[in-house]
Amino acid sequence: xxxxxxxxxxxxxxxxxxxxxxGEGSRxxxxxxxxxxxxxxxxxxxxxxxxxAEAEEVVQEAFVHLWNRARGYDSARxxxxxxxALVTRSRAIDRIRNRTVVERTHAAxxxxxxxxxxxxxxxxxxxxxxxxxxxxxxxxxxxDEQRQVLDLAFYGGLTQRExxxxxxxxxxxxxxxxxxxxxxxxxxxxxxxxxLL
Amino acid sequence: xxEPTEREDRxxxxxxxxxxxxxxxxxxxxxxxAAAGPWGASPEExxxxxxxxxxxxxxxxxxxxxxxxxxxxxxxxxxxxxALGEGRGRPAEPPAAPxxxxxxxxxxxxxxxxxxxxxxxxxxxxxxxxxGRSGALAALAAVLLVAAAGVAGWLYLELDRSxxxxxxxxxxxxxxxxxxSRQEALIHRGGQIDGVLAAVSTPGVxxxxxxxxxxxxxxxxxxxxxxxxxxSGTWYLxxxxxxxxxxxxxxxxxxxxxxxxxxxxxxxxxxxxxxxxAAFGDLxxxxxxxxTVEPSPDMPEPQGPTVLYGDEKMTVL
Numbered sequence: 001x002x003x004x005x006x007x008x009x010x011x012x013x014x015x016x017x018x019x020x021x022x023g024e025g026s027r028x029x030x031x032x033x034x035x036x037x038x039x040x041x042x043x044x045x046x047x048x049x050x051x052x053a054e055a056e057e058v059v060q061e062a063f064v065h066l067w068n069r070a071r072g073y074d075s076a077r078x079x080x081x082x083x084x085a086l087v088t089r090s091r092a093i094d095r096i097r098n099r100t101v102v103e104r105t106h107a108a109x110x111x112x113x114x115x116x117x118x119x120x121x122x123x124x125x126x127x128x129x130x131x132x133x134x135x136x137x138x139x140x141x142x143x144d145e146q147r148q149v150l151d152l153a154f155y156g157g158l159t160q161r162e163x164x165x166x167x168x169x170x171x172x173x174x175x176x177x178x179x180x181x182x183x184x185x186x187x188x189x190x191x192x193x194x195x196l197l
Numbered sequence: 198x199x200e201p202t203e204r205e206d207r208x209x210x211x212x213x214x215x216x217x218x219x220x221x222x223x224x225x226x227x228x229x230x231a232a233a234g235p236w237g238a239s240p241e242e243x244x245x246x247x248x249x250x251x252x253x254x255x256x257x258x259x260x261x262x263x264x265x266x267x268x269x270x271x272x273x274x275x276x277x278x279x280a281l282g283e284g285r286g287r288p289a290e291p292p293a294a295p296x297x298x299x300x301x302x303x304x305x306x307x308x309x310x311x312x313x314x315x316x317x318x319x320x321x322x323x324x325x326x327x328x329g330r331s332g333a334l335a336a337l338a339a340v341l342l343v344a345a346a347g348v349a350g351w352l353y354l355e356l357d358r359s360x361x362x363x364x365x366x367x368x369x370x371x372x373x374x375x376x377x378s379r380q381e382a383l384i385h386r387g388g389q390i391d392g393v394l395a396a397v398s399t400p401g402v403x404x405x406x407x408x409x410x411x412x413x414x415x416x417x418x419x420x421x422x423x424x425x426x427x428x429s430g431t432w433y434l435x436x437x438x439x440x441x442x443x444x445x446x447x448x449x450x451x452x453x454x455x456x457x458x459x460x461x462x463x464x465x466x467x468x469x470x471x472x473x474x475a476a477f478g479d480l481x482x483x484x485x486x487x488x489t490v491e492p493s494p495d496m497p498e499p500q501g502p503t504v505l506y507g508d509e510k511m512t513v514l
Contacts, residue, residue, distance in 0.1 A: 047264035082258025
């Protein structure tokens with residue numbers, strides 16, 4: 001019997017199937033996941049660490065984590081996109097927490113002179129582009145004070161208490177704003193969440 | 198029993214807590230003993246809680262898309278693959294191609310040795326046989342053919358295995374989506390029930406009972422009650438004992454100006470229709486509410502039989 005003509009099963013495989021293949025030791029699956037998610041993860045890491053070179057290291061760490069921990073991935077608990085995003089965020093937050101004041105100053109100086117890498121518009125998928133547009137639009141639609149607490153929690157890695165301390169807003173108010181923002185986003189991004197499941 | 202709002206807030210806090218988990222791939226499930234806390238949730242509540250936590254975790258994950266994406270610099274992918282090392286599990290090797298038959302050392306051709314010379318001659322490779330060039334090529338071709346067949350077979354098996362895995366994951370995804378829909382429906386219904394309870398307990402709430410119509414009744418045993426809390430733009434119509442019909446139960450708000458379709462009341466032992474009263478304009482001249490059986494929810498005027506009718510408003514609190 002002739003094998004069916006499908007030259008690259010990795011390209012057509014779902015994200016979770018690829019993670020499972022990574023768990024079985026497939027480098028091709030890692031490469032495919034990298035192609036799918038690296039632009040998004042690199043953008044996230046840059047936003048958090050504010051340094052392109054360090055962001056690349058963060059993303060590499062995230063994929064090494066994927067390589068080592070793929071067998072522990074549970075698709076019932078989170079989508080692959082969310083898992084990778086949270087791993088990347090976690091690594092990036094670790095970086096900024098470990099920085100000294102001097103390092104922060106250097107990073108800021110490097111940022112000023114950094115020309116950046118090529119635009120990702122060509123690399124990002126159409127689906128990702130649409131998803132990005134929706135997420136940004138919904139975030140922009142939040143009241144400033146709600147967007148601020150989400151930014152500080154997600155990109156700044158601050159706890160609710162730390163946000164309260166930094167902004168001078170009562171802890172209860174921070175919690176209320178966070179809860180309201182999250183409820184609005186979940187309702188507004190319902191379709192995007194479904195796509196991830 | 199946990200209130201829906203409290204449950205939702207708790208799910209958000211759990212999702213936020215998962216952001217800082219040591220291993221984000223395994224945040225605590227809502228039903229884990231440590232996460233259950235003092236709520237003492239039932240299995241259904243636990244499942245709903247887990248679904249909510251998952252939804253909010255995905256919401257947080259989507260925030261990553263708000264950052265401007267960046268193309269990886271040249272060579273980054275290759276550096277990553279090189280950094281993965283050889284230490285962990287590697288892909289299964291394809292089955293080895295059949296090896297060329299091992300040719301044993303030939304017996305010496307020298308008759309002297311053949312006859313035995315009094316001592317054992319060490320085995321030595323015989324002088325190469327003269328074979329035709331075409332014969333060697335044919336043998337090589339045969340070996341390559343067998344090897345190619347082996348690789349093709351392995352590829353086919355791999356492909357088949359991958360497809361099976363993808364199919365299983367698709368099924369899993371479909372099951373998850375269905376479960377999510379059920380949970381969302383439950384949550385939505387929970388929210389509706391909250392709204393009804395709030396409406397019913399509002400001081401000055403007006404109530405209009407809808408009685409079954411027809412002799413014999415078109416829908417025996419069915420009835421409904423419309424709750425109109427003062428100062429609220431949301432009314433609730435609670436239907437009871439509406440059996441599945443050949444068509445839909447369409448609700449009409451009737452005024453001297455005409456009949457306004459107000460939505461479909463689902464069949465079932467209990468059903469709720471939430472009415473955005475403000476969307477229907479001025480209803481101060483509302484004379485009655487009817488429920489008819491219609492072939493479509495898009496009917497401009499009632500044409501089917503009237504199942505329920507109510508024209509008597511009363512204030513109960």
